[in-house]
Amino acid sequence: xxxxxxxxxxxxxxxxxxxxxxxxxxxxxxxxxxxxxxxxxxxxxxxxxxxxxxxxxxxxxxxxxxxxxxxxxxxxxxxxxxxxxxxxxxxxxxxxxxxxxxxxxxxxxxxxx
Amino acid sequence: xxxxxxxxxxxxxxxxxxxxxxxxxxxxxxxxxxxxxxxxxxxxxxxxxxxxxxxxxxxxxxxxxxxxxxxxxxxxxxxxxxxxxxxxxxxxxxxxxxxxxxxxxxxxxxxxxxxxxxxxx
Numbered sequence: 001x002x003x004x005x006x007x008x009x010x011x012x013x014x015x016x017x018x019x020x021x022x023x024x025x026x027x028x029x030x031x032x033x034x035x036x037x038x039x040x041x042x043x044x045x046x047x048x049x050x051x052x053x054x055x056x057x058x059x060x061x062x063x064x065x066x067x068x069x070x071x072x073x074x075x076x077x078x079x080x081x082x083x084x085x086x087x088x089x090x091x092x093x094x095x096x097x098x099x100x101x102x103x104x105x106x107x108x109x110x111x112x113x
Numbered sequence: 114x115x116x117x118x119x120x121x122x123x124x125x126x127x128x129x130x131x132x133x134x135x136x137x138x139x140x141x142x143x144x145x146x147x148x149x150x151x152x153x154x155x156x157x158x159x160x161x162x163x164x165x166x167x168x169x170x171x172x173x174x175x176x177x178x179x180x181x182x183x184x185x186x187x188x189x190x191x192x193x194x195x196x197x198x199x200x201x202x203x204x205x206x207x208x209x210x211x212x213x214x215x216x217x218x219x220x221x222x223x224x225x226x227x228x229x230x231x232x233x234x
Contacts (some may be wrong), residue, residue, distance in 0.1 A: 001176075040220035042160075049209055049224035050160065061222065093160060096220050101175040102162040 002026050002096050006105035012113040019081040021108045023094035028074045031098065036096035041070055041079045044107075045068060045090045054079065087096075115139040117210050124231050125204075131197040132232055135210030136190070143168045143188045148213040150221060151195045153206040156229075161206075164222035165217055166193055172209060173217050200232045 003026040014041040031039045037057035042050035052061045054070035057077055064067045081088055089112060094105040121133035127192070136148070142149060150165035164174040166184045174182050185191040195202060207229050211221035 012164045029203060039189050049211075050221075051224070052220055055220045055222075058152050094159075095220065097220050100162070100165075100173050100217055101177070104160040105163075 001101055002029065002103050004094055004096055004098060004103050004105040006092075006094060006108050008108060009106065010109040010111070012111045013081075013084045014113045015086065017113075019084050019110055021079045021086070021094075021110070023072075023077045023079070023105050025077075025096055029096040029098035030074050037073050038096055039067075039070075039072070039077050039079070039096060040095045041099050042093045042095060042104075042106045043088075043090045044093065052090050052091060081110075083109075086113070114153050115212065116217075116222050117211050117212065117223060119208060119228040120226060122229070123229060125200055126232065126234050127201055127232055128199055131200050131204060131232075133195045133196070133206075133208055133210075133224060133228065133230070134192050135194070137212075138191070139228075142186060142191045142193060145169075146215050148215075148217060148219070149186065149193045149212055150211050152189075152209045152211060152221065154227070155210070157208045163195065165213060166233075167188045202232050204230070205232045206230060 005024045007022045014108045039057040041054040044050045058070045069080050116138045118136045122142045125131045146166045151163040166172040181198045183196045207227040209227045212223040213219045
């Protein structure tokens with residue numbers, strides 16, 4: 001299985017400031033034939049199911065605010081929230097879907113400082 | 114708007130079989146464009162992929178659970194189901210059903226609200 005490791009485990013950021021979450025895979029999740037990175041980011045608020053934010057590492061899901069962006073390739077990826085809003089408090093997970101079983105990072109808890 | 118809803122017993126005895134159903138509304142489970150999956154989350158912990166299925170019956174399972182898991186689809190009821198046998202306390206979790214894209218190698222874009230299943234005597 002591909003192991004996904006997120007850092008940090010928790011993060012406190014002031015409102016309006018930038019939040020950055022990292023995700024590293026134990027092997028590349030990039031498919032050379034189509035130049036795509038099989039990496040997604042999800043947001044999970046308390047008591048709710050995960051919500052897909054970003055897929056193909058950098059494509060924003062419809063309806064997701066543009067303050068959320070994803071970057072990276074190969075084994076190293078980043079989720080950035082450019083200006084933190086109160087409603088962004090949640091746990092964020094990365095997921096690789098390059099191979100099955102799909103595997104998730106352990107999660108990063110994002111709070112307001 | 115696509116909606117998924119999990120249903121099934123909230124309490125299962127050890128060594129028995131956990132059975133859950135996901136009812137899809139607002140879209141057809143028979144669409145060739147989508148796969149349908151199960152993910153679980155133990156209380157206070159992270160997410161674990163259980164498996165996925167296409168309406169044609171093609172299925173994929175997490176090797177760690179493969180010997181105990183069966184996922185099936187009922188197109189007449191627009192439902193898909195999960196069976197997990199010989200459960201233990203380690204199988205206590207919120208179980209989510211979710212939709213994927215046009216292959217096993219796509220993310221999960223629509224999720225049900227989840228249902229908590231507790232394994233206890």
